[in-house]
Amino acid sequence: MRIVLDGMGSDNHPDPEVSAAIEAYRKWGDQVLLTGPEHMLRPRLKALGARRDEVRVVHAPQVLEMTDKPAKAARNKPDSSMAIGMQLLKDGEADAFVTAGNTGGALAYALFRLGRIRGVKRPALSAVFPVQDGKAVVLDIGANADCRPDYLLQFAHMGSAYAESVLGLSRPRVGLLSNGEEAGKGNDLVKETYPLVQASNLNFMGNVEPKEIFAGSADVVVCDGFTGNIFLKTSEAVAGFLVSLIREHIRAGLITSLGGLLAKPAFRAVGRLLDPAEYGAAPLLGVNGLVFIGHGRSDTRALVNAIGVARQSAESGLLEAVRSAIQQRLAASPPEADV
Amino acid sequence: MRIVLDGMGSDNHPDPEVSAAIEAYRKWGDQVLLTGPEHMLRPRLKALGARRDEVRVVHAPQVLEMTDKPAKAARNKPDSSMAIGMQLLKDGEADAFVTAGNTGGALAYALFRLGRIRGVKRPALSAVFPVQDGKAVVLDIGANADCRPDYLLQFAHMGSAYAESVLGLSRPRVGLLSNGEEAGKGNDLVKETYPLVQASNLNFMGNVEPKEIFAGSADVVVCDGFTGNIFLKTSEAVAGFLVSLIREHIRAGLITSLGGLLAKPAFRAVGRLLDPAEYGAAPLLGVNGLVFIGHGRSDTRALVNAIGVARQSAESGLLEAVRSAIQQRLAASPPEADV
Structure with a gap:
């Protein structure tokens, strides 16, 4: 290699x-x-x-x-x-x-x-998120701030190829990041993308909200690069804010300070889960x-x-898997x- | 009353x-x-x-x-x-x-x-977020999934009116939620909204990323209702995920379990900060x-x-403040x- x-x-x-x-x-x-x-x-x-x-x-x-x-x-x-x-x-x-x-x-x-x-049509940047009992591939997280439904459909195919070949999942579950689970929820882009992914050969599970993503109910989460970037950065920001709040409160009192010391292994485990270093780098698909x-x-x-x-x-x-997913899609x- | x-x-x-x-x-x-x-x-x-x-x-x-x-x-x-x-x-x-x-x-x-x-043009739903040393009003968080730049300009005016009259801030700092701080970053909507807010009489500080929002660098954060809803729900989801992770890790070991018990007041304080109940309800402006x-x-x-x-x-x-902000804007x- x-x-x-x-x-x-x-x-x-x-x-x-x-x-x-x-x-x-x-x-x-x-x-x-x-x-x-x-x-x-x-x-x-x-x-x-x-x-x-x-x-x-x-x-x-x-x-x-x-x-x-x-x-x-x-x-x-x-x-x-x-x-x-x-x-x-x-x-x-x-x-x-x-x-x-x-x-x-x-x-x-x-x-x-x-x-x-x-x-x-457009390459997409992906991030692998730690979620309950596994990982979720989210794309696009920033390569394309403005997207069309056909771009998102391709992201779904490329993300599935990644989840299959790198994460080793078979028939990865694909979700559309949206502001509500029900079909028909979302902005115009999500609403127009929904039927395209539904009509594809992907394992489509509909719209997903952030809560479901962290609960591990989708393996591949598709969105435009602006929304994906906000999703990624909000996750990082909230995690950072929380950890700093907990530290601050622990410093505030004697009992809680001892408690914080004893709870340190737990914090460390959480910190590791949230650390982008654990996941290394985002593939540009x-x-x-x-x-x-x-x-x-x-x-x-x-x-x-x-x-x-x-x-x-x-x-x-991976490269061959993405190529073949796109070729199959074009043929279909x-x-x-x-x- | x-x-x-x-x-x-x-x-x-x-x-x-x-x-x-x-x-x-x-x-x-x-x-x-x-x-x-x-x-x-x-x-x-x-x-x-x-x-x-x-x-x-x-x-x-x-x-x-x-x-x-x-x-x-x-x-x-x-x-x-x-x-x-x-x-x-x-x-x-x-x-x-x-x-x-x-x-x-x-x-x-x-x-x-x-x-x-x-x-x-469009009413907006607002949420008040706890941030470092204060609060931030974020709008729209879900009333309008698809927006135009002139809607966002009005959200900026209405959000400022809320921050002034309810939060008691003078000349609240207004930011545009974006995927980068620099002017020119963002999707088309953000890029087109930027000069409108800049030309207004609002205290505009440019684009803000999620991290800056939680650091308390804006009092009013403006976005379309889809993005705002994802921002709100991602914040809630990450907080919930983290708290459950910490609990899980604390349950895993004896020492850390005692630590968790002693750190409880800290967790409670953090939980309160994240609890929507503390903030009551979102105003429809x-x-x-x-x-x-x-x-x-x-x-x-x-x-x-x-x-x-x-x-x-x-x-x-508040109602009069919003009315007058919109009227002034129309006159200007x-x-x-x-x-």
């Missing part, structure tokens, strides 16, 4: 990336390709005692900043660590690409360098290559986990304008 | 309503008007020892069920406890109306019986009357708090088609 890691993606680049590349080799025995300025990467690798066969540096003189405008950067920074990484993927020198950099930038480079899978985008705040552990998810996806044939439905 | 309470609104009606009406009288000394079937309300009031001057029953033979289709019910059940309650408000026999019933039904009756304030809609699961305490919020809103002149802007 050959994974390429953007050496300059995370907020604290390149230290977490350098450590993660070494750790990934020691964990799985695969040489990691690390992109970025040689003069920054090599001394750090040397300092950590990495051998040449463990991590291969691929020089990329430019760095995409979080403040860079995605579309502009994709044109103006052809030699960024992200661009070079995608190119390695395109040239078949790697099986998957992982970055903790600018999401919009990664999306722009992916469209530009790798292109869409034939028949895919629908482009011609396996691209995984991690949180800017990713540390070494998060990046190693992201590499793990990327390896697993490559091994399970009347030809339509591809915009 | 004269408050009318829908006697048949909550899931467990009419017991919580009957108790709440009595408790509200004993708390504030105001006679509460309670609507619903006399044969159900009177025996319960008698059993609880309520005097006639404490609670006045206004007979309403019909009950709106949670399963009733709102628009249909508004036509077919003209004598429901909700309809009669709204009518009392319209006829000037009450200052505010409180219900824990079907939200869509309340919206339909309000539009039908009370009508919109002149110039208001933009209709010709003060209408407050509580959660179907409201108990007596939640209903008493809802009556408290309704009283406070009537006392502070060129005439436009009112659809």
